[in-house]
Amino acid sequence: MDFLRPASWEEALAAKAEHPSAVPIAGGTDVMVEINFDHRRPEYLLDLNRVGDLYEWETGRDTVRLGASVPYAAIMRGLRAELPGLALASHTVASPQIRNRGGVGGNLGTASPAGDAHPALLAAGAEVEAESAARGTRMIPIDAFYTGVKRNALRPDELIRAVHIKKAEGPQQYAKVGTRNAMVIAVCAFGLALHPESRTVRTGIGSAAPTPVRATTAEEFVNAALEEGRHWDTGKPLPASLVQRFADLCAGACNPIDDVRGTAGYRRHAVGVLARRTLTWTWESYRAGRRATEEGAA
Numbered sequence: 001m002d003f004l005r006p007a008s009w010e011e012a013l014a015a016k017a018e019h020p021s022a023v024p025i026a027g028g029t030d031v032m033v034e035i036n037f038d039h040r041r042p043e044y045l046l047d048l049n050r051v052g053d054l055y056e057w058e059t060g061r062d063t064v065r066l067g068a069s070v071p072y073a074a075i076m077r078g079l080r081a082e083l084p085g086l087a088l089a090s091h092t093v094a095s096p097q098i099r100n101r102g103g104v105g106g107n108l109g110t111a112s113p114a115g116d117a118h119p120a121l122l123a124a125g126a127e128v129e130a131e132s133a134a135r136g137t138r139m140i141p142i143d144a145f146y147t148g149v150k151r152n153a154l155r156p157d158e159l160i161r162a163v164h165i166k167k168a169e170g171p172q173q174y175a176k177v178g179t180r181n182a183m184v185i186a187v188c189a190f191g192l193a194l195h196p197e198s199r200t201v202r203t204g205i206g207s208a209a210p211t212p213v214r215a216t217t218a219e220e221f222v223n224a225a226l227e228e229g230r231h232w233d234t235g236k237p238l239p240a241s242l243v244q245r246f247a248d249l250c251a252g253a254c255n256p257i258d259d260v261r262g263t264a265g266y267r268r269h270a271v272g273v274l275a276r277r278t279l280t281w282t283w284e285s286y287r288a289g290r291r292a293t294e295e296g297a298a
Contacts, residue, residue: 068105085172119191122204
């Protein structure tokens with residue numbers, strides 16, 4: 001195994017162009033586990049730790065440009081207001097040591113359906129900034145990024161440089177089921193974001209299908225129900241029947257398997273529970289924000 005260690009982004013792109021099979025490594029929290037257990041033996045490892053701008057983020061008017069190697073611990077500390085769903089997901093990642101090393105770029109590169117960041121990225125409506133030496137930069141919508149089990153839309157000579165995530169315009173939530181509270185791969189996970197400006201709800205489901213997925217039918221249902229009931233305008237409570245129907249549709253969006261962490265039936269049930277809870281939590285937060293605004297105006 002050859003170890004490539006570029007000192008800049010340009011050198012990294014050149015190395016990836018020359019060795020398309022090279023496996024990028026930054027935090028190493030996924031790749032090194034596979035190598036240590038002899039599940040993977042790449043011909044080349046491409047070390048990105050010296051590429052400094054991968055560890056930086058920029059906050060714009062509407063979006064955050066998050067470098068691929070920004071660790072989860074930094075997201076928790078510095079981007080809780082702008083990216084609350086991803087910050088909540090970051091809290092559930094493994095241990096403090098892993099949160100100080102691992103980043104969103106690694107989750108995306110591995111594209112495991114159990115990756116903790118995926119549901120939050122799907123719910124927020126992120127875009128992946130990929131680049132190659134030959135073709136330059138392209139933006140990949142998060143909905144088009146996952147192409148199969150541990151497969152993504154990256155071309156062989158491309159690397160992930162950053163993720164562009166819309167700043168939260170409304171409440172966001174994230175919930176995960178595991179066999180314990182820490183150092184555990186998700187049995188299933190669920191992310192939800194309210195987007196009051198577009199009057200939409202977006203979801204993300206992890207570890208309950210071959211790829212991370214959105215519950216699009218559930219989204220269409222709840223978006224229509226909120227509009228028809230004028231809930232965005234009035235901030236009134238959600239009927240229990242609406243919340244339950246949303247939860248049932250989210251469970252139906254899953255295509256899980258039985259494995260050592262849980263049965264397919266349990267995963268569907270758990271996703272429904274998480275969907276019901278996160279919709280309730282985010283809507284109550286939205287209502288509280290409306291009340292505070294109205295009281296302040298008065």
